[in-house]
Amino acid sequence: MTSLHFDNVSVSYGSHRALAGFSNTVRPGEWLCLIGPNGAGKSSLLRSIAGLVKHTGDIRVDGSPLQFRSAKRRAQLVAYVPQSPVIPGDMRVREYVVLGRNPYISHFGQETRHDWDLVDGVLERLDLADLGSRHMAELSGGEQQRVVIARAIAQDAPILLLDEPTNSLDIGHQQRALELVDLLRREHGLTVVSAMHDLTLAGLYSDRLTLLHQGYVVSTGTASEVLRAETLAEFYGVSASVHLSHDGTVVVVPQRKKGGNGGD
Amino acid sequence: MPIETSYVAAHGPTHRRWWIPTAAVGTCVAMLLGSMVGTAGPTWWRVPLALLDHLPLISLDSGVSARDWTIVWELRMPRVVLAALVGAMLSLSGASYQGVFRNSLVDPYLLGVAAGAGLGATLVFALGRAETSGWIIDPLPLAAFIGGLAAVAVTYMVGVSFGAPKSAASLVLAGVAVTSLATAVQTFILQRNNDVIRQVYSWILGRLSSATWSDVWLVLPYVIVSSVTLLIHRRLLDIMRVGELEASAIGASVNRIRIIVVIAATLGTSAVVAVSGLIGFVGIIVPHAVRLLVGASYRSVIPITIFAGASFLVLADIPGRVLQDPAETPIGIVTAFFGAPFFLILLRSRQVTK
Numbered sequence: 134m135t136s137l138h139f140d141n142v143s144v145s146y147g148s149h150r151a152l153a154g155f156s157n158t159v160r161p162g163e164w165l166c167l168i169g170p171n172g173a174g175k176s177s178l179l180r181s182i183a184g185l186v187k188h189t190g191d192i193r194v195d196g197s198p199l200q201f202r203s204a205k206r207r208a209q210l211v212a213y214v215p216q217s218p219v220i221p222g223d224m225r226v227r228e229y230v231v232l233g234r235n236p237y238i239s240h241f242g243q244e245t246r247h248d249w250d251l252v253d254g255v256l257e258r259l260d261l262a263d264l265g266s267r268h269m270a271e272l273s274g275g276e277q278q279r280v281v282i283a284r285a286i287a288q289d290a291p292i293l294l295l296d297e298p299t300n301s302l303d304i305g306h307q308q309r310a311l312e313l314v315d316l317l318r319r320e321h322g323l324t325v326v327s328a329m330h331d332l333t334l335a336g337l338y339s340d341r342l343t344l345l346h347q348g349y350v351v352s353t354g355t356a357s358e359v360l361r362a363e364t365l366a367e368f369y370g371v372s373a374s375v376h377l378s379h380d381g382t383v384v385v386v387p388q389r390k391k392g393g394n395g396g397d
Numbered sequence: 398m399p400i401e402t403s404y405v406a407a408h409g410p411t412h413r414r415w416w417i418p419t420a421a422v423g424t425c426v427a428m429l430l431g432s433m434v435g436t437a438g439p440t441w442w443r444v445p446l447a448l449l450d451h452l453p454l455i456s457l458d459s460g461v462s463a464r465d466w467t468i469v470w471e472l473r474m475p476r477v478v479l480a481a482l483v484g485a486m487l488s489l490s491g492a493s494y495q496g497v498f499r500n501s502l503v504d505p506y507l508l509g510v511a512a513g514a515g516l517g518a519t520l521v522f523a524l525g526r527a528e529t530s531g532w533i534i535d536p537l538p539l540a541a542f543i544g545g546l547a548a549v550a551v552t553y554m555v556g557v558s559f560g561a562p563k564s565a566a567s568l569v570l571a572g573v574a575v576t577s578l579a580t581a582v583q584t585f586i587l588q589r590n591n592d593v594i595r596q597v598y599s600w601i602l603g604r605l606s607s608a609t610w611s612d613v614w615l616v617l618p619y620v621i622v623s624s625v626t627l628l629i630h631r632r633l634l635d636i637m638r639v640g641e642l643e644a645s646a647i648g649a650s651v652n653r654i655r656i657i658v659v660i661a662a663t664l665g666t667s668a669v670v671a672v673s674g675l676i677g678f679v680g681i682i683v684p685h686a687v688r689l690l691v692g693a694s695y696r697s698v699i700p701i702t703i704f705a706g707a708s709f710l711v712l713a714d715i716p717g718r719v720l721q722d723p724a725e726t727p728i729g730i731v732t733a734f735f736g737a738p739f740f741l742i743l744l745r746s747r748q749v750t751k
Contacts, residue, residue: 183646208648219640223693232636236648241629288647 134161166339175328222270233287275306420704484710491680496634504680509575513548514541623665678736
């Protein structure tokens with residue numbers, strides 16, 4: 134199992150600072166969930182771990198800095214599931230999932246039998262074996278999401294990054310996708326960092342939440358510590374009530390503003 | 398070998414095993430047909446016999462006179478082999494540009510590569526083609542390569558920096574602009590050098606008809622280097638299909654792949670354009686037809702496109718030779734005749750699927 138350590142990580146796009154001085158330590162096997170309104174810097178943090186945006190500060194995996202790694206070596210350590218993945222509709226599912234093996238294949242090489250075996254194993258475990266020769270465009274949204282996660286699992290990296298993994302899914306598929314991540318986390322000992330919009334689900338599945346606002350960390354801790362009605366009101370501008378259910382789940386329920394006409 | 402068979406069926410990309418041998422046999426058949434058709438020369442069915450007769454260790458009576466054999470071997474065969482090389486290279490470049498730019502509408506012509514290469518070659522003609530005859534390395538393909546590379550670089554930079562991000566149309570429009578500019582400069586140079594107009598025009602319209610073995614030897618090294626490089630990159634072209642961001646996230650060096658593939662495709666295109674002239678639409682028809690047959694994976698499309706492109710151009714060259722009255726029909730006209738409607742259908746189907 135692998136730890137992830139951030140020291141003063143900042144991301145800027147031109148003069149706009151998207152993430153400012155983020156420091157944190159994700160323990161081996163932990164699930165850290167980033168929450169916050171749009172533009173808070175969640176995606177920027179995930180992309181800086183995956184090496185997709187320039188950042189300052191240090192990101193360390195098991196104590197060794199990530200920025201000096203080659204793209205391939207980094208991809209062996211960190212698998213990234215983007216917010217809206219590009220789905221090549223005319224690509225077959227097995228061909229798509231095998232792309233995750235790229236970090237282990239030389240520039241001039243081709244996949245080996247071991248790579249295809251591993252892909253078939255991943256498809257089997259994610260209940261996708263029947264879909265292997267189907268085209269990506271033929272799959273439902275939930276199936277596509279699982280195939281994208283399958284590609285990340287095929288990458289065999291100890292750290293999994295998920296940017297809004299349940300964005301376009303209905304409530305049933307949301308639950309299934311997150312259960313799957315949780316199962317894989319426990320089976321493989323993955324360390325997970327995700328960005329999520331649904332606060333109840335975020336609190337339900339992750340070990341720890343970090344609330345970002347305009348690039349800064351405003352609160353970090355367990356669900357019951359971070360998800361407080363007054364905090365949400367301040368940073369999301371939302372009127373919500375927070376309940377603690379009998380099994381310890383923190384439930385966030387939006388409320389209609391009193392006196393509002395509903396059309397606003 | 399039953400183990401090998403089941404291994405490929407279960408582990409390789411789908412639909413792959415029979416297509417490559419089938420395509421290779423198809424190319425051989427097309428080349429044989431190409432060598433059998435022509436106005437002068439021996440009766441068509443004697444040609445395969447004569448070819449067999451000239452293989453080592455085989456001796457049979459083909460009934461083909463020495464004069465007729467010269468027609469087959471010195472006139473028809475170089476033309477057929479050159480058509481195969483040009484067709485393979487243009488198709489392969491088209492497929493590679495489409496993959497690396499993630500844009501199914503581009504080909505060596507729409508990107509301006511051909512026009513740039515044409516401009517480079519025109520400069521060689523204008524500065525005195527005759528003087529270069531003694532040179533060890535023929536400057537014509539090199540000048541074409543530099544022109545082609547400059548054109549694709551400008552097209553790419555303009556298309557990416559000024560166009561809407563991820564817009565397929567902006568790259569094509571930039572290519573149209575670059576093509577117009579290169580063609581205008583070329584016309585200007587020709588006006589100033591009246592004496593080479595005929596040479597250059599016969600070259601622009603394609604001069605497969607006057608192909609000799611020396612043309613074949615001239616392009617062969619470029620075609621081999623370019624094809625091998627592109628074949629090696631077929632797996633990486635599949636990775637490019639998930640977009641720049643995700644390709645980087647799975648450890649692909651997107652810029653390195655893009656530069657290598659563009660240079661290789663441009664090198665091959667420029668070399669064949671330098672001997673065969675501008676033959677349009679091949680780079681767009683053939684890869685798309687191959688995709689319809691074998692699926693969109695570049696692991697299959699790249700190798701099969703080589704054979705399909707070779708067969709296509711060899712066959713497309715046949716009507717030009719038969720329709721000889723009053724003059725031979727240039728092959729560029731034959732490919733445009735099939736290619737332009739095909740391109741329009743492609744545009745329409747893209748609109749529908751969107």
